[in-house]
Amino acid sequence: MTRTKLYVGIYVVLFAFATVQALVEFAGFLESAYWEAFAAIMVLSAIKAVLVAAYYQHLRWEPRSVSYLVAGGLVAATALTGAAAFSIL
Amino acid sequence: MSSHEHGLPPKSSISRWFLTTNHKDVGILYIVTALFFLVFGGVLALLFRIELWEPGAQVLSELSYNQSVSAHGLLMVFWFISPFAFGFANYVVPLQMGAEDLAFPRLNALSYWLYLFSGLLFGVSFFQGSTFAGGWTMYAPLNVPAYIPDGALGATTAVLALVMFVASVTVSSVNFLTTMYRMRAEGLRMRDLPIFSVSILLTVWMMLFAFAALLAALMILSADHIIGTKYFVYQITQSGAVTRTVGNEAASLLWAHLFWFFGHPEVYIVFFPALGVMAETFQTFAGRRLVGRKWFILSMVLVALQSFMVWMHHMFLTNINLTIKTVFMATTIGISLPFDLMMFSLIYTLIKGKVRFKTPFLFTLGSVILFIVGGITGVFLGAVVLDYQFRGTYWVVAHFHYVMVGGATALFGGLYYWYPKMTGKMYDEFLGKVNFAMYFVGFNLLYFPMFVAWETPRRVFEYEAGLTVWHQIATIGGLLLGASFLVMFYNLFVSLWRGADAGDTPWEYATSAEWAVSSPPPMDNFPGLPSYRDGSLSFLSESAVAARLRGDGTASTDGGDPTADGGVATGTALDTATETHLETEDVEHADHASIWPFAVGLGAFLTMLGLSGVQQGTIVGTEYAALLGVGGVVTFGSLVAMTREPFHAPEAALAERFPYADVEKLKLGMWVFLASDVVLFGAFIGSHAFIRVAHGWREWHNLIPAEHVTMPGLINTYLLLTSSFLVVLAMVAAKKGSRRGTVLSLVGTLALGIGFLVNKALEWQHLFHVHSEAFPQGWDLSTNVASSTFYLTTGLHGAHVAVGLVICAYMTIRAWNGAYQGDPDAIEYFGLYWHFVDIVWLFLFPLFYIL
Numbered sequence: 001m002t003r004t005k006l007y008v009g010i011y012v013v014l015f016a017f018a019t020v021q022a023l024v025e026f027a028g029f030l031e032s033a034y035w036e037a038f039a040a041i042m043v044l045s046a047i048k049a050v051l052v053a054a055y056y057q058h059l060r061w062e063p064r065s066v067s068y069l070v071a072g073g074l075v076a077a078t079a080l081t082g083a084a085a086f087s088i089l
Numbered sequence: 090m091s092s093h094e095h096g097l098p099p100k101s102s103i104s105r106w107f108l109t110t111n112h113k114d115v116g117i118l119y120i121v122t123a124l125f126f127l128v129f130g131g132v133l134a135l136l137f138r139i140e141l142w143e144p145g146a147q148v149l150s151e152l153s154y155n156q157s158v159s160a161h162g163l164l165m166v167f168w169f170i171s172p173f174a175f176g177f178a179n180y181v182v183p184l185q186m187g188a189e190d191l192a193f194p195r196l197n198a199l200s201y202w203l204y205l206f207s208g209l210l211f212g213v214s215f216f217q218g219s220t221f222a223g224g225w226t227m228y229a230p231l232n233v234p235a236y237i238p239d240g241a242l243g244a245t246t247a248v249l250a251l252v253m254f255v256a257s258v259t260v261s262s263v264n265f266l267t268t269m270y271r272m273r274a275e276g277l278r279m280r281d282l283p284i285f286s287v288s289i290l291l292t293v294w295m296m297l298f299a300f301a302a303l304l305a306a307l308m309i310l311s312a313d314h315i316i317g318t319k320y321f322v323y324q325i326t327q328s329g330a331v332t333r334t335v336g337n338e339a340a341s342l343l344w345a346h347l348f349w350f351f352g353h354p355e356v357y358i359v360f361f362p363a364l365g366v367m368a369e370t371f372q373t374f375a376g377r378r379l380v381g382r383k384w385f386i387l388s389m390v391l392v393a394l395q396s397f398m399v400w401m402h403h404m405f406l407t408n409i410n411l412t413i414k415t416v417f418m419a420t421t422i423g424i425s426l427p428f429d430l431m432m433f434s435l436i437y438t439l440i441k442g443k444v445r446f447k448t449p450f451l452f453t454l455g456s457v458i459l460f461i462v463g464g465i466t467g468v469f470l471g472a473v474v475l476d477y478q479f480r481g482t483y484w485v486v487a488h489f490h491y492v493m494v495g496g497a498t499a500l501f502g503g504l505y506y507w508y509p510k511m512t513g514k515m516y517d518e519f520l521g522k523v524n525f526a527m528y529f530v531g532f533n534l535l536y537f538p539m540f541v542a543w544e545t546p547r548r549v550f551e552y553e554a555g556l557t558v559w560h561q562i563a564t565i566g567g568l569l570l571g572a573s574f575l576v577m578f579y580n581l582f583v584s585l586w587r588g589a590d591a592g593d594t595p596w597e598y599a600t601s602a603e604w605a606v607s608s609p610p611p612m613d614n615f616p617g618l619p620s621y622r623d624g625s626l627s628f629l630s631e632s633a634v635a636a637r638l639r640g641d642g643t644a645s646t647d648g649g650d651p652t653a654d655g656g657v658a659t660g661t662a663l664d665t666a667t668e669t670h671l672e673t674e675d676v677e678h679a680d681h682a683s684i685w686p687f688a689v690g691l692g693a694f695l696t697m698l699g700l701s702g703v704q705q706g707t708i709v710g711t712e713y714a715a716l717l718g719v720g721g722v723v724t725f726g727s728l729v730a731m732t733r734e735p736f737h738a739p740e741a742a743l744a745e746r747f748p749y750a751d752v753e754k755l756k757l758g759m760w761v762f763l764a765s766d767v768v769l770f771g772a773f774i775g776s777h778a779f780i781r782v783a784h785g786w787r788e789w790h791n792l793i794p795a796e797h798v799t800m801p802g803l804i805n806t807y808l809l810l811t812s813s814f815l816v817v818l819a820m821v822a823a824k825k826g827s828r829r830g831t832v833l834s835l836v837g838t839l840a841l842g843i844g845f846l847v848n849k850a851l852e853w854q855h856l857f858h859v860h861s862e863a864f865p866q867g868w869d870l871s872t873n874v875a876s877s878t879f880y881l882t883t884g885l886h887g888a889h890v891a892v893g894l895v896i897c898a899y900m901t902i903r904a905w906n907g908a909y910q911g912d913p914d915a916i917e918y919f920g921l922y923w924h925f926v927d928i929v930w931l932f933l934f935p936l937f938y939i940l
Contacts, residue, residue, distance in 0.1 A: 077771020
C-alpha cells in the first residue's frame with residue numbers, strides 16, 4: 001500500500017531529525033555557535049511538526065480551512081510569545 | 090411523559106432540568122443561573138457602595154471589603170455577563186440557523202453544569218477563611234499564597250473555580266463552532282446568518298483562543314498554589330547548606346501578559362452578543378434592515394482580529410519598553426474605528442426607519458448611548474501619557490462599567506425581546522418601561538459621578554473627603570439600579586401566569602427564523618427540515634427531502650414566511666450529510682436526555698474542592714483527601730458512563746456546511762479543540778520563554794543541574810514518534826479490516842506511551858534527589874523558575890499523554906471485540922489528538938533538553 005510506505009518514510013525522517021538535534025548538542029555546537037545551533041534545532045523541530053501534521057494528521061488531504069483553523073491558534077500563541085518577549089528586551 | 094418531549098419529563102418536573110440536553114432548556118438554565126449570579130455579584134456591590142458612603146472602613150472589615158470588590162468583579166465578568174448572553178445564544182442561535190439542536194447536545198449540557206458548579210465552587214470559597222481578595226485581575230504576586238492573608242484556601246478554590254469555568258467555556262466554544270459550520274439550513278450561507286448569530290459566531294472564535302490563554306494562566310497559578318511551583322513569586326529562597334535567593338524578574342509581568350492577552354478580547358467577548366442584540370432589535374423596532382449590514386459585519390470581524398493586538402495597553406505603567414507601548418497605543422486607537430462605523434450604522438438604521446419604543450428597544454437604545462460614553466472615555470486610557478494619570482483611578486472604573494454594564498443593558502433588552510418566544514407569554518409593557526426608567530436613571534447616577542470623582546483610587550475604601558457627595562450620589566444610584574431589577578423579576582415572573590399569549594411573534598418586522606415557529610418552539614424546533622434554497626424560509630416534508638437527495642429540485646415545501654436576516658439566499662453548493670439519514674426519520678430517534686453531564690459536573694466540583702485542600706504539596710485535612718477521592722471516582726465513572734451511553738444526535742440530511750463540508754462533525758470538533766490546545770501549550774511554552782528572556786537566555790543553564798541531560802528526552806522522543814507511527818498503522822489496519830493488526834498497533838501505542846511516562850517518572854525521581862553543590866536539596870518543582878517551568882510544562886504534556894493512554898486502552902478493548910473494522914474514523918480522531926501530543930513534544934524536547 002503506497003500510503004503505508006509514505007508513513008514509514010516519514011517515520012524514518014522524524015527519527016533521523018530527532019537524532020540530528022541531539023547530535024548538534026553532543027558535537028558541541030551549542031558551545032561554539034549557540035544561536036546558529038539554536039536556529040538549526042528549531043527549524044528541524046518545525047519541519048518535524050509540519051510532517052506529522054501534514055501526513056499523520058492528514059492535513060494535506062483535508063480542506064484548507066482546517067489548516068487555517070490550526071494556523072489561527074498558532075498565530076495567536078506566537079503573537080503572545082513574541083510580543084511578550086519583545087516587550088522586555 | 091409527553092410523546093413530544095422525546096424521553097424527557099415535562100418542564101414542570103424538576104428531574105427534567107437535570108436530564109435535559111435540549112438547547113432551549115439549556116438556554117433557560119443559563120439565563121436563570123446567570124441572573125442568580127447577577128444578584129450575588131450585585132449584593133456584594135451594594136455592600137461596598139454602602140461602605141463608600143463615607144471614606145474609611147466602617148461597615149465591612151478591610152479584608153471583607155477587598156473580598157467584596159474582588160468577588161463582585163469576578164462574578165459579574167465571568168459568571169454573569171457572558172453566560173447570560175450564552176443563554177440567548179443557546180436558545181436562539183439553533184433556531185435562527187435552522188438546526189434542531191447543537192452539534193453535541195450532551196457536551197452542551199456539560200458546559201452548563203460545569204458553569205453552575207464552578208459558580209457554586211466560587212461561593213464555597215467564602216466559607217474557607219476568605220475568598221480571593223486581590224482584585225478581579227488577580228495580579229501577581231498578590232495572587233500567590235505567600236501574599237494572601239489568613240491562608241490561601243479560599244483563594245485557591247476561587248482559582249480552581251475559574252479553571253472549571255474556563256473548561257465550560259472551551260467545551261461550549263467547540264460545540265458552537267462545530268454547530269455553526271455544520272448545521273446551517275440549506276441555502277443559509279455564512280453571510281446570511283442573522284446578525285445576532287453572526288455576533289455569537291465571532292464571540293465564540295475569540296473565546297476559543299482567548300480563554301485558552303487564561304486557562305494557561307490559571308493552571309500555572311493553581312500549580313503555584315497546589316504543588317508549589319514558583320512562576321509568580323519574585324524571590325525564591327533555596328535553603329540548604331548555603332541559603333541563597335534567586336530572583337524571578339518576570340513574575341508580575343508574566344501574569345499581566347497572560348491575563349490581558351485573554352482580558353482584552355474578553356471585553357469584546359462580553360460586548361459582541363450585546364451588539365448582536367442591539368442590531369437585531371434596532372431592525373425589528375425600526376422596521377428596517379440594518380443599514381450597511383455588510384460593513385457592520387466586516388467591522389465586527391476586524392474588531393475580533395484586532396482584539397488580540399491591543400492587550401498591552403493594560404500594561405502602560407509597567408516597565409515594558411516604550412516601543413511596544415507606542416505600537417499598542419496605535420492599535421488601541423485603531424480598534425475604536427470599526428466601532429464608530431457600527432455605531433453610525435445603528436443610528437442611521439433608526440433615522441431611516443420608523444421607531445416603536447417598546448421595552449426591548451428602550452434597553453438597547455439606552456445601551457448604545459451608554460456605550461458611546463464608555464467608548465469615548467476609553468480612548469483617553471488608550472493614550473500612554475493620559476493613562477499614566479488615569480490608571481488605577483475611578484476613571485477606569487467608570488469607563489469600563491459604562492462599557493460592560495452598558496453591554497449588559499442590551500442583554501436585558503434581549504431578555505424582554507425573547508421572553509415571549511421562550512415562555513409564550515407577553516410581559517407587562519408598562520412595568521417594562523418603569524423598569525427601564527429606574528435602570529437608566531440608576532445606572533447614570535451610579536457610574537457618572539465616578540468620572541467626576543475620578544481621583545478616587547480604585548479598590549480602596551479611603552478617598553478625599555471632598556469627593557464624598559459624589560460617592561453618596563453613586564450609592565443612591567446603585568440602590569436605584571438594584572431596585573430596578575426587583576421590578577424586572579416581578580414583571581417576568583408574574584407574566585408567566587398573567588401575561589397575554591404571545592403567539593408566534595409579537596413583533597412586527599421581526600424576520601429571523603425563531604419567529605416563524607410557535608412560542609415556545611416545539612422540541613424539534615421546526616415542522617419540517619428548514620430550507621432557504623428558494624429565497625425564503627420553507628420547511629421540507631419527508632418526501633421533499635427525499636426528492637432533494639435524489640436531485641429533484643421541484644420538491645414541494647410547507648409554509649413559513651420570514652427570510653434570512655441577510656436577505657435572499659441564492660443557490661450555493663449543497664452538501665449532504667455523511668450518513669444520509671432523513672432528518673424526519675431521525676427525529677423519532679434523536680435523544681435529549683442524559684444524566685451524565687450533571688454527574689460529571691458534580692464530580693468535577695467535588696474534585697476541585699478536594700484539590701483546594703492541597704497547599705504547596707501538602708493536604709490540609711482528611712476531608713479534602715476524601716473529597717478528592719470521591720470526586721475523582723464520580724468524574725471518571727460518569728465520563729465512562731457517558732461514553733458507553735447510546736445517544737443519537739443526528740445531522741440533518743441537507744445543510745450548508747461551507748467551508749467544512751468534507752469534515753465530519755466529530756472530526757471538526759476535535760480540530761477546533763486542538764486549535765485551542767495549541768494556544769494552551771503555546772502559552773505554557775511562551776511563559777517559559779518569557780521567564781528565560783527576563784532571566785537571561787543563556788544564563789538559564791545556571792539554574793539547571795548538570796544531571797539534567799539530553800538522553801531521557803531523546804529516548805522519550807523516540808518512544809512518542811514510534812507510538813504516533815503505530816496509531817497510523819492501527820488506522821490503516823482498521824481500514825483494511827485487519828482486527829489483529831489494529832489490536833497489535835494499539836497495544837504497541839499503549840506500551841510505548843506507558844514507557845514514555847515511566848521514563849519520565851524515573852528521570853524526575855533522579856532530578857528530585859540530585860545532590861550537588863549548587864543544588865544540595867535536589868532539583869524539585871520549588872527549587873527555582875527553571876525547575877518550575879520544566880516540571881509544569883512537561884507535566885502538562887505528560888497529563889495529555891496519560892489521558893490519551895486511557896482513551897487508547899478503551900479503544901484497544903473495543904478493537905479486540907471487533908470494533909473499527911472497515912470504519913477507522915474513531916481511530917483517526919484519536920490519532921489527531923495523539924499526533925498533536927507528539928508535535929508538542931517535538932518542541933518541548935529541544936527547549937527543555939537541548940537548548
